[in-house]
């Protein structure tokens with residue numbers, strides 16, 4: 125039987141990592157050698173949300189792929205290191221750990237909706253923390269490193285590294301998404 129005792133399906137992590145790993149070589153191959161007919165493999169399904177957190181359309185969109193140089197030009201140095209090279213900002217140094225306004229936290233790289241202020245809580249860590257993602261479709265779970273309970277979290281649209289997921293969060297999920305402010309853009313509810 126499958127072990128269902130954990131709050132998070134570990135198999136989902138494995139699948140998430142597999143899809144993340146597969147996306148990178150496929151996108152290169154399809155653009156370089158195989159032509160437009162195979163670009164559909166680069167599409168992902170995401171859920172749109174407005175800045176008030178209202179769920180919108182489910183959309184198939186092109187995976188956003190840019191060169192390292194393009195990301196470096198687009199992003200602040202902190203956002204570039206956190207999102208494209210799995211860096212971590214210093215605790216209590218980011219813009220959002222102590223923000224309590226209503227709105228939606230979006231990917232700093234591609235504007236994909238990631239977290240709602242409704243699920244933000246003060247974990248006391250100095251990083252913005254959430255007990256649930258805004259939609260399972262909008263993020264990717266990586267696999268935990270051997271011996272660690274945390275697993276990396278990525279943006280579905282652009283593969284930005286966002287932070288880590290832990291299983292010591294509050295009710296109702298028991299999850300704690302520990303996210304770098306630098307990976308986010310807060311869109312305040314109108």
Ligand SMILES: [Zn+2]
Pocket residue numbers: 231232233234235236279280281282283284
């Ligand atoms: Zn993104």
